[in-house]
Amino acid sequence: MSADVPPLRVGVVGLGLIGQSVHLPNLLTLRDDFCITHVCDVSLKLAETIADGLPGKVAASDDWHRLVADPDVDAVLVLTPGSHGDVALAALEAGKHVLAEKPLAYSRAEVTELHEAATESGRVLQVAYMKAHDPVLQRARDELTRIGDLRVVRVTVLHPSHEVQFAHWNLHPPIDPHSELISRAVHYSTERAREALGDAPAGVSSLYTGILLGSVVHELALVRALGLGDADSIDLVTVEPTLTSEPAAEPPRILAIGRLPNGVRLEISWNWLPDFPEYTEEVAVFGSAGRVFLSMPGPYLPAHRAQLRVQRMQGGERSDTTWQSSHTTSFVEELKAFARSVREGAPVTTGAAEALRDTEVLQRMASLAAAEAGLAVSGEAATAR
Secondary structure, eight states: OOTTSOOEEEEEEOOSHHIIIIIHHHHHHTTTTEEEEEEEOSOHHHHHHHHHTSSSOOEEESOHHHHHTOTTOSEEEEOOSSOOHHHHHHHHHTTOEEEEOSOSOSSHHHHHHHHHHHHHHTOOEEEOOGGGGOTTHHHHHHHHTTSOSEEEEEEEEEEOOHHHHHTTOOOOOOOSOOHHHHHHHHHHHHHHHHHHHSSOOHHHHHIIIIIIIIIIHHHHHHHHHTTOOOOSEEEEEEEESOOOSSOOSSOOEEEEEEEOGGGOEEEEEEEEOTTSSSOEEEEEEEETTEEEEEEEOOTTOTTOOOEEEEEEEETTEEEEEEEEOOSSOHHHHHHHHHHHHHHHOOOOSSSHHHHHHHHHHHHHHHHHHHHHTTOOOOGGGGGOO
């Protein structure tokens, strides 16, 4: 960013794990691009503690309506749990740019409304699909064009418990959170989940909102960022243990099989391994003349880097080459991309249009998982493909 262009004044809504461990430190690192002017959390004491530790004069509040209305805020980062549709929409209508953590929203109707609001306001709306901004992806996209006709894309996730992933972070805890504000947020998300799934049993709803929108959505975004396109279809979803009408005691194992453009087979395997020591995410792409393996870093380990391995045939010789991502994390790169879109008009590659397709695909997965268990969904999911 040019030295004579002032940094974007940012308001941060939600000061939990992702805010304290990732976004706030990165915003401070990118001080030429961003200046934090307002922080908000349902725990006012937490917001005040965070504000006191930031440079400059930073406002603190417990109600996001005040932050959205703040004239000293140019852009809003939405980092709260649940659906982000209400905060994002209010921010756009107030003339603010928005970077929202996934999921952008629970229902397709919400995402459509947000897309229209961003278009009408002329403001940037970016979804925080950070994996799509990893520095190694450009090399991966180039190499995928050199392994012949693509046949299969296989994504495997090994997901440990939250305690394993977050144990190294010393976070400020929430103190005396505002119960009425929490109830308001929960009610909004519950209604949007009903819009998406109808009166689906709680077990289906928790799978959709907690696992599919909360984690599997990243796999769809990563496949797209590799230049492989969106899923044309999802044909099979199996969940173990099988879903019941009540939320499961712990996340399940999920296998989804579908098709990408040009008939390329897509396989997504998501596995809850609470005793496994670290988060693991691997993408394998098999072509007629080679193979590409991509290992993504754990999201909360700043020292970890993505690694790309390519095996292919060229001129009768087999090559086996490995690249490692640069030392700039994908979280930092997504913030840089957000700043470029706001300041320079650069295209938003992870916006509402992409979120809309992801939402439909995940609704389709929820519908198939419910059908496997003899459970019913309605709402938007009944027409998802």
